[in-house]
Amino acid sequence: MLVRSMHFKARAGAAAADRVLQGKLATAKGLFVDGRRRAVAEIDLEATRDASQTIRSRAVADLDLWLERFEQEATRRGGQVLWARDGAEICRLVTEIARRHDVKKAIKSKSMLSEEAGLNAALEAAGVQPVETDLGEYILQINDNEPPSHIIAPVIHKTKEEVADLFARVHGKPRKTEIGEMTREAREMLRQHFLSADMGISGGNFLVAETGSVALVTNEGNGRMVTTLPRVHVVITGVEKVIPTLEDLATLMRILPRSATGQSISNYFSVLTGVKRPEDTDGPEHLYFILVDNGRVGLLGSEFQDMLRCIRCAACMNHCPVYQTVGGHAYGWVYPGPMGAVLTPLFVGIENALDLPHAATMCNQCSVVCPVKIPLPDLMRKLREQQVARSLRPWGERAALRLWAWLARHPTLYAFAAKLGVRYLNWLAEGGDRIRVMGVAPSWTAGRDFPAPEGRTFRELYSERK
Amino acid sequence: MKVGLFVTCLVDLMRPRIGFAALRLLQAAGCEVVVPTTQTCCGQPAYNSGDRRAARLLAEKLIAEFESCDHVVAPSGSCAGMIRMHYPDLFADDPAWLERAAALGARTHELSDFLATVARLDKVPGAFAGTVTYHDACSGLRELGVKAQPRALLAKMPGVRLVEMDGAEECCGFGGAFAVKFGDISARLAEKKCDNLRASGADAVVLSDLGCMLSIEGKLRRMGDEKTRVLHIAEILSGEA
Numbered sequence: 203m204l205v206r207s208m209h210f211k212a213r214a215g216a217a218a219a220d221r222v223l224q225g226k227l228a229t230a231k232g233l234f235v236d237g238r239r240r241a242v243a244e245i246d247l248e249a250t251r252d253a254s255q256t257i258r259s260r261a262v263a264d265l266d267l268w269l270e271r272f273e274q275e276a277t278r279r280g281g282q283v284l285w286a287r288d289g290a291e292i293c294r295l296v297t298e299i300a301r302r303h304d305v306k307k308a309i310k311s312k313s314m315l316s317e318e319a320g321l322n323a324a325l326e327a328a329g330v331q332p333v334e335t336d337l338g339e340y341i342l343q344i345n346d347n348e349p350p351s352h353i354i355a356p357v358i359h360k361t362k363e364e365v366a367d368l369f370a371r372v373h374g375k376p377r378k379t380e381i382g383e384m385t386r387e388a389r390e391m392l393r394q395h396f397l398s399a400d401m402g403i404s405g406g407n408f409l410v411a412e413t414g415s416v417a418l419v420t421n422e423g424n425g426r427m428v429t430t431l432p433r434v435h436v437v438i439t440g441v442e443k444v445i446p447t448l449e450d451l452a453t454l455m456r457i458l459p460r461s462a463t464g465q466s467i468s469n470y471f472s473v474l475t476g477v478k479r480p481e482d483t484d485g486p487e488h489l490y491f492i493l494v495d496n497g498r499v500g501l502l503g504s505e506f507q508d509m510l511r512c513i514r515c516a517a518c519m520n521h522c523p524v525y526q527t528v529g530g531h532a533y534g535w536v537y538p539g540p541m542g543a544v545l546t547p548l549f550v551g552i553e554n555a556l557d558l559p560h561a562a563t564m565c566n567q568c569s570v571v572c573p574v575k576i577p578l579p580d581l582m583r584k585l586r587e588q589q590v591a592r593s594l595r596p597w598g599e600r601a602a603l604r605l606w607a608w609l610a611r612h613p614t615l616y617a618f619a620a621k622l623g624v625r626y627l628n629w630l631a632e633g634g635d636r637i638r639v640m641g642v643a644p645s646w647t648a649g650r651d652f653p654a655p656e657g658r659t660f661r662e663l664y665s666e667r668k
Numbered sequence: 669m670k671v672g673l674f675v676t677c678l679v680d681l682m683r684p685r686i687g688f689a690a691l692r693l694l695q696a697a698g699c700e701v702v703v704p705t706t707q708t709c710c711g712q713p714a715y716n717s718g719d720r721r722a723a724r725l726l727a728e729k730l731i732a733e734f735e736s737c738d739h740v741v742a743p744s745g746s747c748a749g750m751i752r753m754h755y756p757d758l759f760a761d762d763p764a765w766l767e768r769a770a771a772l773g774a775r776t777h778e779l780s781d782f783l784a785t786v787a788r789l790d791k792v793p794g795a796f797a798g799t800v801t802y803h804d805a806c807s808g809l810r811e812l813g814v815k816a817q818p819r820a821l822l823a824k825m826p827g828v829r830l831v832e833m834d835g836a837e838e839c840c841g842f843g844g845a846f847a848v849k850f851g852d853i854s855a856r857l858a859e860k861k862c863d864n865l866r867a868s869g870a871d872a873v874v875l876s877d878l879g880c881m882l883s884i885e886g887k888l889r890r891m892g893d894e895k896t897r898v899l900h901i902a903e904i905l906s907g908e909a
């Protein structure tokens with residue numbers, strides 16, 4: 203997917219003024235945030251978070267070991283494990299598999315890796331028709347391959363009415379406005395594809411090392427069809443998704459749907475193991491796992507290793523005040539919200555996403571809800587440190603910060619500067635209690651007043667009192 | 669009990685009366701209060717901008733200034749959080765300083781937390797008649813667990829009626845440099861906060877961080893609300909309001 207993260211500021215600014223978008227995000231926030239609150243009340247939340255964090259950090263710490271085990275077990279059950287270094291390799295491997303099995307049409311259930319790689323375009327170029335079958339992803343695909351704006355609710359930025367218009371235009375059928383009817387219509391359109399596809403492509407929520415299985419968490423039946431109907435099933439997922447045992451899977455499943463959608467358990471939960479055996483009634487004849495690096499392996503042993511624990515539940519963005527205001531598209535790549543503000547610079551290059559680690563108030567809401575306790579604000583701060591270390595911050599910002607920090611270490615000069623600063627602000631306030639236009643920070647006074655200082659600094663008054 | 673008052677740079681510049689209110693409250697709680705006159709800033713702006721070196725130098729300065737105190741108290745959850753939760757990180761590679769930082773951090777408190785849980789202030793000196801709502805500032809709430817403490821102190825004031833607003837725990841949009849770097853997003857968040865606090869019907873919003881105060885008061889006035897007061901917890905508790 204094209205990286206547009208350098209334009210965060212401009213796009214976020216426009217989105218911040220978009221009340222319609224915020225209305226949609228508020229509805230979703232209501233569902234997800236309230237839903238999560240209710241659902242996590244059913245379990246011992248902190249104990250489950252601790253256990254989940256431990257499982258994920260141990261798996262990541264010995265990643266090579268668990269991946270090897272996964273490869274052995276998956277291979278033993280008829281699967282084939284392939285490794286992709288980057289998005290281009292994902293595309294190459296999938297198109298090769300398609301060619302080998304003479305595939306004309308591939309049905310897909312949600313896979314973020316496929317977004318990272320821009321797989322649909324590559325498949326089309328290779329003469330394979332990709333069909334998204336997750337309702338949200340389907341809507342985006344028929345809308346000219348629009349990018350998703352949320353990792354589990356990709357069309358959160360659209361109203362029902364917009365989708366109704368889109369369906370009427372693309373399907374060429376009478377416009378429907380009732381969600382049930384619209385879903386039925388999409389299903390009808392998709393049915394022909396389910397039956398005629400030669401290949402299914404899915405993501406994977408977890409890879410279980412001890413059994414070589416992939417676990418899929420979905421809310422629509424499409425995932426089941428994609429993974430069992432076609433002759434060929436290709437799983438594409440990040441290398442970090444491996445966990446040691448089914449027992450671990452059970453623990454993580456207590457927290458993933460609850461954190462994501464506020465469900466005790468998702469509508470569908472599949473653990474898929476091996477190819478179709480003679481006694482099985484369904485399942486793929488050929489099963490491939492494409493396990494992807496695309497920037498992940500480089501995080502091992504770095505100060506960002508914690509990020510590899512992420513289980514893509516989206517709780518961080520659902521609870522993020524900035525995400526709720528600007529939506530997902532402003533972030534400019536596959537992953538939005540706090541996890542995206544950390545992952546995007548790490549995956550596409552710090553210099554290509556300079557705003558993202560700064561686009562946070564450090565309110566810490568994300569790390570408080572993260573089911574695997576990733577310290578997202580700390581990681582954003584570390585990215586800010588790297589920007590400073592690599593001199594990627596604007597000259598003016600660096601100079602101002604340096605001057606301030608120097609003054610703050612020289613109390614006498616600092617006191618003098620503070621005194622002057624306060625006098626200046628009061629002059630701007632023209633004797634009133636507020637400043638309406640502030641030249642040094644016009645972006646503050648564009649949207650609100652700046653209260654005027656009282657008049658004299660604490661230190662001035664305190665030294666007089668003594 | 670010798671308590672060092674860390675005034676914080678924003679109180680020093682913007683609202684000295686909050687510093688004096690904090691001083692009086694600590695004295696009312698029976699503390700011997702010292703106010704080191706060389707104090708400036710805890711270093712948080714540098715830390716959050718990614719300049720660890722500058723942050724560390726300021727941290728060393730603050731630690732040296734306050735080390736002789738039994739406790740350090742700040743009328744700000746965000747500055748207290750910086751000292752308590754983040755100073756140790758700055759000295760992770762320097763065992764001697766790390767020990768000093770961790771020791772001071774453990775004795776550092778946000779004002780209402782200190783008054784309620786350490787000094788156990790029984791009689792609140794201030795008086796106030798009216799309905800108030802409390803805004804939970806992010807660092808105080810999520811780093812230091814400041815939630816019940818200010819409410820417990822307000823409950824000791826007979827004239828105060830506390831109502832909870834929707835989204836009391838949501839960010840006001842300040843976020844330090846964020847408020848200037850992303851002024852439009854920041855102002856929008858402040859607006860949501862102001863809508864919620866006005867809907868609560870309170871005469872005043874009480875809070876414990878200067879950053880939130882500037883953001884919320886600035887937005888209220890820009891929205892044309894001249895009536896809703898924005899009070900620091902130290903002001904209302906000390907009778908300055």
Ligand code: SF4
Pocket residue numbers: 511512513514515516517518519541568571572573574575576
């Ligand atoms: S960072 Fe945490 S909260 Fe965000 S998607 Fe990943 S696991 Fe979920």
